[in-house]
Amino acid sequence: xxxxxxxxxxxxxxxACALSLVYHRNPLxxxxxxxxxxxxxxxxxxxxxxxxxxxxQILIYAGAIMVLVVFVIMLLNLDEDRPLTRLKYxxxxxxxxxxxxxxxxxxxxxxxxxxxxxxxxxxxTVGKTLSIGQAMYSEYLLPVEIVGVLLLMAIIGGVIxxxxxxxxxxxxxxxxxxxxxxxxxxxxxxxxAL
Amino acid sequence: xEPSLANYLALSGIxxxxxxxxxxxxxxxxxxxxxxxxxxxxxxxxFVAFSRYYADVTGQLFVFMVMSVAxxxxxxxxxxxxxxxxxxxxxxxxxxxxxxN
Numbered sequence: 227x228x229x230x231x232x233x234x235x236x237x238x239x240x241x242a243c244a245l246s247l248v249y250h251r252n253p254l255x256x257x258x259x260x261x262x263x264x265x266x267x268x269x270x271x272x273x274x275x276x277x278x279x280x281x282x283q284i285l286i287y288a289g290a291i292m293v294l295v296v297f298v299i300m301l302l303n304l305d306e307d308r309p310l311t312r313l314k315y316x317x318x319x320x321x322x323x324x325x326x327x328x329x330x331x332x333x334x335x336x337x338x339x340x341x342x343x344x345x346x347x348x349x350x351t352v353g354k355t356l357s358i359g360q361a362m363y364s365e366y367l368l369p370v371e372i373v374g375v376l377l378l379m380a381i382i383g384g385v386i387x388x389x390x391x392x393x394x395x396x397x398x399x400x401x402x403x404x405x406x407x408x409x410x411x412x413x414x415x416x417x418x419a420l
Numbered sequence: 421x422e423p424s425l426a427n428y429l430a431l432s433g434i435x436x437x438x439x440x441x442x443x444x445x446x447x448x449x450x451x452x453x454x455x456x457x458x459x460x461x462x463x464x465x466x467f468v469a470f471s472r473y474y475a476d477v478t479g480q481l482f483v484f485m486v487m488s489v490a491x492x493x494x495x496x497x498x499x500x501x502x503x504x505x506x507x508x509x510x511x512x513x514x515x516x517x518x519x520x521n
Contacts, residue, residue, distance in 0.1 A: 233423040237431045244435055244458055248442035253450045260454045263435070267461055274428075274472045279480050283464075286487050291457065291494045298498050299450060302505050320444030324437050331433025338426035352475050361477045362484070369481075373488040380492030387499030 232273050240266035253299050257292060264288045276353035428469035435462035449501050449511040453494075460490050 243262035250256050264287045271280035351357050362370055435458060442455035464483045471479025501511055508515050 229422050233427060237427075240431065241434055241438070244438040247454060247458060248438055248445060251448075253448055253454075256451055256454055260457060263458060263461065267465060270428075270431075270465065271468055274468050276468050276472065276480055279464075279468055279483050282484065282487060286491060287457070287461070291491060294494055294498055295450065295454065298501060301502070302511065304448070304450070304511065316444055320441045323444060324441035327433070327437040327440055331430060331437060334433060335426050335430040338429055339424070352471065352477050353480060357477050358480055358484075361481055366478075366481050369485060373485055376492050377488060380495045384495040384499040387496065387503050 229273055233270065236266045236269045236273075240270070253304055254296070257296050257299060260295075261288050261292050264292070274353070278353060278355045278358050425469055425473045429466060432462045432465040432469070435459075435465070447512050447514060449504065449513055449516075452513065453497050453501070456493070457490060460486055 240263050243259045243266060247256045247259040247263065250259065264283060268280045268283040268288075271277075271283060439455045439457075439459035439462060442458065443452050446452045446455060464486055467479040467483045467486070471477065471483075504516060505511050
C-alpha cells in the first residue's frame with residue numbers, strides 16, 4: 227500500500243515536471259523542471275531497491291550534467307525560445323508522433339498487465355553497491371573499459387570543439403562567409419563572436 | 421501491494437513520449453538536448469524496473485553505461501552548442517541551415 231502511494235506520488239511529480247520542461251520557453255525553467263524529473267526518478271529507484279543507481283542518478287545527472295547545462299545557459303545569456311517560424315508542419319508531425327508513442331505505451335501496459343504474473347524474485351542484494359561492483363569488475367569488465375575510452379574521446383572532442391581558431395584562420399573563415407553572403411544578396415546582419 | 425511492472429513501463433513510456441514530442445516542438449538546441457536527456461532517463465527506468473522484477477544486476481549495469489554515455493553526450497553536445505553560438509549568435513536550430521544551399 228505504502229509503496230503504491232509512493233509510486234503514484236513520484237510518478238505524478240515526474241510527469242508534471244516533464245510536461246513543464248516541454249511547456250516552458252525559458253531554458254532555465256526547463257532545466258529546473260528536468261532536475262525535478264531526475265529527483266523524482268531517483269526516489270522511484272529507491273523504491274525499486276536500487277540505492278546505488280539512485281545515488282548515481284543524483285550525482286551524475288542532477289549534479290554534473292545539469293550544472294553543465296545551467297552553466298551554458300548562463301554563459302550564452304539566451305532570449306526566450308521563439309515559436310516556429312518556418313516548418314510549421316512540424317507541429318502536426320510532433321502531435322502525430324506523440325499520439326503513436328502514447329498508443330504504444332498503453333498497448334505495452336495492457337500486454338504486460340494481461341501476461342501471467344511473474345514470480346517476483348525479491349532478492350534484496352541485487353541493487354547493493356557490492357553486487358554491482360562485483361559484476362562490473364568481473365563479468366562486465368570489457369564494457370566498463372569501453373565506456374572509459376568513450377569518456378576519453380568525449381573529453382578530447384569537447385576540447386577540440388570549443389577551442390578558438392587562430393586569428394589568421396578566423397579571418398579566412400569570416401571573409402569566406404562574408405563573400406558568400408554578399409553574393410547571395412542576403413541582408414542578414416552577420417556577426418561573429420570574437 | 422506493490423506497483424506492478426506494467427506501472428513502471430507505463431510511466432517510462434509516458435516520459436519517453438513527452439521527451440520525443442519535446443524534441444520535435446522545441447526550437448532551442450538546449451531544450452532539445454534536455455528532452456533527449458529525459459528520453460534517456462525514461463529508458464533507464466525500464467532497465468531498473470526489469471532488473472528489480474527479474475532480480476538480475478545486468479539492468480543496473482546498463483543504467484550505469486547509459487549514464488556514462490549521457491555524460492559524454494553532454495560534453496560534446498554542449499561543445500557543439502557553444503561553437504554554433506559563436507558563429508551565429510543564436511542557438512535556434514532553424515538558424516543552422518548552412519548546408520542547405
